[in-house]
Amino acid sequence: MVTTSDSSAPSEPTLTPAEMVERTGVGLDTLRYYESEGLLTDVARAANGHRRYRRGDVLWVEVLRCLRETGMTIEQLRHYCRLGEDGPVTKPERKRILLDHRAEVERQIEERRRALDLIDHKLEHYADTRAIGIGPIPLTSQAEARS
Amino acid sequence: MVTTSDSSAPSEPTLTPAEMVERTGVGLDTLRYYESEGLLTDVARAANGHRRYRRGDVLWVEVLRCLRETGMTIEQLRHYCRLGEDGPVTKPERKRILLDHRAEVERQIEERRRALDLIDHKLEHYADTRAIGIGPIPLTSQAEARS
DNA sequence: CCTTGACCTGGAGCGCGCTCCAGGTTGTTC
DNA sequence: GAACAACCTGGAGCGCGCTCCAGGTCAAGG
Numbered sequence: 538m539v540t541t542s543d544s545s546a547p548s549e550p551t552l553t554p555a556e557m558v559e560r561t562g563v564g565l566d567t568l569r570y571y572e573s574e575g576l577l578t579d580v581a582r583a584a585n586g587h588r589r590y591r592r593g594d595v596l597w598v599e600v601l602r603c604l605r606e607t608g609m610t611i612e613q614l615r616h617y618c619r620l621g622e623d624g625p626v627t628k629p630e631r632k633r634i635l636l637d638h639r640a641e642v643e644r645q646i647e648e649r650r651r652a653l654d655l656i657d658h659k660l661e662h663y664a665d666t667r668a669i670g671i672g673p674i675p676l677t678s679q680a681e682a683r684s
Numbered sequence: 685m686v687t688t689s690d691s692s693a694p695s696e697p698t699l700t701p702a703e704m705v706e707r708t709g710v711g712l713d714t715l716r717y718y719e720s721e722g723l724l725t726d727v728a729r730a731a732n733g734h735r736r737y738r739r740g741d742v743l744w745v746e747v748l749r750c751l752r753e754t755g756m757t758i759e760q761l762r763h764y765c766r767l768g769e770d771g772p773v774t775k776p777e778r779k780r781i782l783l784d785h786r787a788e789v790e791r792q793i794e795e796r797r798r799a800l801d802l803i804d805h806k807l808e809h810y811a812d813t814r815a816i817g818i819g820p821i822p823l824t825s826q827a828e829a830r831s
Numbered sequence: 832c833c834t835t836g837a838c839c840t841g842g843a844g845c846g847c848g849c850t851c852c853a854g855g856t857t858g859t860t861c
Numbered sequence: 862g863a864a865c866a867a868c869c870t871g872g873a874g875c876g877c878g879c880t881c882c883a884g885g886t887c888a889a890g891g
Contacts, residue, residue, distance in 0.1 A: 553837080554837080564880080570879065585886080587837080588838080600806075603802050606795060610877080611877080611878070612877095635810070639800065642796050642799050642803070648753060649789050649796075652751070653786060659747075659782055660786070663775055700868085701867080713850050714848085714849065717849065734868055752848090
């Protein structure tokens with residue numbers, strides 16, 4: 538099946554569920570789950586009831602994934618989406634949410650930078666270790682992994 | 685209770701479970717869970733069977749938290765710990781694990797940098813929005829949140 | 832007509848990482 | 862000696878974010 542558009546009208550080209558999965562890398566079940574949770578609304582339907590995803594859906598799902606991967610919960614995303622449906626009056630709150638999450642992501646970056654430092658510190662302990670281990674008899678055992 | 689050391693011998697000062705929780709910020713149940721999963725071994729005991737955490741335990745738990753917060757699973761941590769107990773012969777593998785996780789953390793940082801870009805891009809859409817929303821009649825609704 | 836395949840719905844199940852709970856022991860305090 | 866606090870153990874429960882499944886519809890192909 539290569540059908541991407543449905544009606545004869547020169548409307549927007551759409552994607553079948555399978556195509557959507559391929560484009561976004563997000564599983565079918567997850568797409569439906571997002572929709573059921575109100576994170577993805579107004580998905581078009583073909584005459585037979587099958588979903589038809591529009592270009593905007595693709596972009597939006599990418600945003601959803603991005604926010605999810607940086608720790609925003611389904612609950613928070615739902616809240617943000619609801620605000621979007623309530624019109625421009627909610628703009629300030631939506632802006633606030635984005636700013637808050639932005640700060641959270643920066644916190645995460647900083648946390649990870651510290652993790653890198655810690656890992657590098659531990660790696661010094663293995664600095665002289667070659668690809669294949671040539672060592673004497675096991676000694677401390679406990680202190681081993683802890684450096 | 686201020687008892688931190690137990691025996692009269694000038695051994696190492698230790699922490700009670702409550703003190704450990706305060707020092708590390710890790711909950712009591714979680715500490716016991718880590719121990720039960722083999723992430724924290726050879727925790728000392730007082731005569732009455734109560735745990736006594738040593739200085740090394742504090743440091744190690746901080747390492748555990750750092751690795752956990754950057755996505756290393758309990759399973760992977762358990763594996764790493766087991767290797768530590770098997771002595772120096774496992775050094776190369778442990779080094780490999782750290783290097784792999786280091787790469788993973790860098791990937792996460794890059795992912796979050798892209799998230800910042802995306803958030804900033806969406807924030808441009810709210811650039812003119814003041815603390816309290818003053819907008820006209822709701823329009824697009826759908827396109828609202830999606831920018 | 833029958834099969835196949837893509838999709839539908841509603842709901843159950845799952846893996847992870849804790850987190851909580853019941854029931855018990857020990858040690859201190861009044 | 863009664864009450865209380867801090868801890869013990871083994872095991873159950875939970876919240877999240879999916880992920881899977883049963884049973885059904887519809888359209889195209891052989």
